[in-house]
Amino acid sequence: MMGKAAVLVSCIILLAQGSAFAHEGETHGTKHHDAQMVKLHKMMPMYAQLQAKINGALGRGDAATVEIEAGKILATIPDLKKAKPHKNLKKIGTFRNMADAFGLGVTTSATLAKRGDIAGAAAAFRKAEEKCNECHATFRD
Ligand code: HEC
DSSP states (O other): OOOHHHHHHHHHHHHHHHHHHHHHHHHHHTHHHHHHHHHHHEEEHHHHHHHHHHHHHTTTHHHHHHHHHHHHHHHTTTHHOOOOOOOGGGGHEEEEHHHHHHHHHHHHHHHHHHTHHHHHHHHHHHHHHHHHHHEEEEEEE
């Protein structure tokens, strides 16, 4: 009797685990878009912080910091291009183009900073910031 009960209990545990796994798989399958949205949502406050650091560094002519902080943005561009906005999802091609243009502005800024051209770096970064705003105008709700 005890033996049967123990078997039954372990069956129930296995079933419970099995369904938990199945449920997890299902969640990942159906909410794939949401995972990409969550990523975007986490990325953006970081962009705001890096933007402030880069502008601060540009203001005091600190090229090394511009390069470092720009590098942190550049590391996220592949993820930005894979991200999915909540709004205007139909225009995902435009979203990716804006992500590219943003990345290009940040790359140019870092390159010019490295060459000691702080004015050029600042101008390039302002172009990148225009892409922040353009993208938000279409895709941020
Ligand atoms: C290619 C598109 C794109 C670019 C470029 C972009 N963003 Fe965003 N951003 C979005 C979208 C879409 C949202 C709203 C989605 C969300 O937060 O879930 C957003 C939201 C935000 C938010 C609000 C976050 C929150 O918690 O709701 C901030 C802050 C932000 N962006 C800052 C920036 C800054 C600063 C830059 C440039 C340095 C930038 N973004 C560049 C698409 C973009």
